[in-house]
Amino acid sequence: MSTLNIINKSPFEKRTLDQCLKRIGAGDSVLLIEDASISAVSGTAFTEQLTAAAAQSKLYVLQPDLQARGFNDASLLDSIESVDYEGFVNLVVTHERVHSWL
């Protein structure tokens, strides 16, 4: 009974990433898209929280959105997997529920 949580806000502007990470259950996944994709870059104020969350949840970032913001996979946190749009579709299909944290 796993849920895919989609975050689209920069954590430097809005608190949806923090609120999501505090509430999801073990085995749920988080996909970072749009402005949220920059949270996947290593060495930010959110690195520690994301690394801790990765112990019980799978974390993904939408690579085209990260690239559009000037970062490549080399800047990624080790605990975050990069996916393309087809990978996004696959995550939607393989989780029982999808929740966009708008």
Add this chain to the structure above:
Amino acid sequence: MKLAVLVNEGPYQHQASDSAYQFVTAALRTGHEVMRVFFYHDGVNNGTRLTTPPQDDRHIQKRWSALAQEHNVDLVLCVAACQRRGLVDEGEAKRNSKDATNIAPGFRISGLGQLIEAGVEADRLVTFGD
């Protein structure tokens, strides 16, 4: 798998409409069915045929219309959101005494029941918004 998509933001204003389009095309490419895209709130602005973006920019409305034509994706605009924002088809023009229509090919105007139905009938409903 049968998928449905909800778009809550207008074109050229927020990434939601672009993200939704990329998601839908990827879903079709990988063999899934997209039974409906429901446009709500400012999202209905995706469905006006009167936009003319610069030639080197993507044409968001035409992109959606092409999806409807080539892949039979049902593009539905929320009627109340359309009335507020001036999105008009033949029926709405008659009902509200308007002198023109602006709905783009492949789109239709209907009610929120279509969103509920998409939520019930599709295996997954994915929301794109602000």
